[in-house]
Amino acid sequence: MNTQQLKLFKQLLPGLVPLFVFILIDEIWGTQAGLIAALFIGVAELLWIWVKEKRFERFVLFDTLLLLLLGGVSLLLHNEIFFKLKPGLVQLILCAILGFSAFSNLNIVGLMSRRYLKNMDVSDAQMQHMQGSIKLMFWIFLGHTVLVFYATFYLSDAAWAFVSGGLFYILFGVVFLVTFWKQKRRQYGQVQAVSEEEQLPVVDESGKVIGKAPRSACHNGSKLLHPVVHLHVFNKTGAIYLQKRPMNKLVQPGKWDTAVGGHIAFGEDLQTSLKREAWEEIGLQKFSAKLIKSYVWESDLERELVYVFSSNDFQGIQLHSDEVQEGRFWTRRQIEANLGKGLFTPNFENEYREFFLLS
Template sequence: MQNQRIELLKKLLPGFIPLFVFIAIDEIWGTQAGLYAAIAIGSVELVWIYLREKRFDRFVVFDTLLLVALGGISIFLDNDIFFKLKPGLIGLILCAILGMSSFSKLNIIGAMTQRYMKGMSLSEAQMNHFRRSMKLMFFVFLFHTVLVFYSAFFMSDAAWAFISGGLFYILFGVVFLFEFIKQKRTQKNLEPEEQLPVVDETGKVIGKAARSACHQGEKILHPVVHLHVFNNKKAIFLQKRPMNKLVQPGKWDTAVGGHISFGEELETSLKREAWEEIGLKNFSAKLLGKYVWETELEKELVYTFVSYDYQSINLHSEEVEEGRFWTSAQIKKNIGKGVFTPNLEHELKLLKF
């Protein structure tokens, strides 16, 4: 993600080169010479980018034409305030784009990223992280834009030149340094954690993520196993979740439910979870199917199994407060009353229980 933001920045920064050329030459030879030089540099940039990347950079064109328009008005009216406002106008445009991308469903920056970096796709979690970074940049550049307008009216030419030019790069650097350090700290904190596979809806593993990252609302799709155990009277075994559980405390749930670890086979995970939660071993199970289950905190690809080998059930884990068999009549009597977890009620429908 950090490299993607840097690449996008590299795409945008050439558009500001004509402005910096103007500032440097204007200090030595005046506004008119600065405008001629900026136009020349902008034209060379357009040709160079087209020859190298086979694309027409509209941002360079926009920056150069805006420079010409405001600079021309400044010369015509013999008042450089119009030119000085130009970086502030660009800042307002950037703030508008960042604001819409961060606080609305119209993600302009995301669309630009997809366009400029073909072949790259962002997961939902990566896009959420990207939006948080854009919110930070929005407030930073809003502050910079206000400074540009203030310096244009109330500060010296040298102060305005630094604020509208060098300070822009400094702020970009500070933002990226902050994000880089934050990302490194997050990775370091998550290193000891269990890694879970990240999958698509077919179950294909496409990456991995820390367990905590999968439960923080970023909706990283990861696989879990559920096992329903029936006895010879067709009653179903359920476990009661402890009150200290973060999700659905004190409610009755599937007999066995747990995460598949990264690199772990589906059957291995099922056997491990069955032993850890209800002490079940030496059992056979049939795969009923899989489906996607989504809550406010997570998004799971659930593999649901059914077993009729119940004889070795032995509750020995602190993760399970209580366990017992429920008849079909008992289940129907308590459906929709907050006794069962929503996920269990969903699966009971699949089981037609």
């Protein structure tokens, strides 16, 4: 059972406790003793929730009063059928709430959860996941409700007591085990995927390698500092070659960027990484490059230690992969006329202003 299902179960469980107490006491000392015990437990729950959480739990009150009403009718008329219908009637109401929340645009249970969890932000994705959990809860309650009504009219008292009480826990136990098994399988699959994912070095600001992490972990907002190389390529007139990022890129899609930019792989040195990235992105092989500077660049998604290189060897450029949508040379005038207009990546604009604007 996932976290949302457990929260929902915990919200509903207090209202069902008086019923379970009645079933237990009724088997030992009879209906009248069971009703007194259920009343005591219901009142104790109401007081405890009020003192601890400063809220009035209407569901506990409703369940306790309904239990007393139907139990009292059963004692007066000497007919247990009214009392036996009680858990089924309560669960019909729960089924209505769960069904409405699961299959309509108004998620009543979700709104209740947001009210109870005032200090927690519940995202739309979490609400959608919760709705899936509510659907599962709906089918469990509906199946159990049908069994309760069947047991009321066609089974013995002992069988009704088991269906109304113990079977409820068994059903949730089975759901918990199945859900737990599915989550473990999913987690195992994620671990396998991470183990096969590209590993990047994690460094300090001096460039010393202090660990490694999967590529996805470096780009998920964790701000693990990892090294990258940037290469600016100039032609004979001083124009700068820029590449246009494909629209399917996670970061800055469709914008013009540094000629070469890529991650240093774990165990790879600067020169090897620079040559590999230059070939992969713009087909450049035989070139010499000068290290200008290294600096830390931070965005919403990641934190990079950037090694900035420049080169005047432009003759071998040939685009040959889908890593780059297109590429061309830009004059200084063209670049400076478009700075700050969203045409270039913020990273490139930062480097241009820092290293080339006044040169």
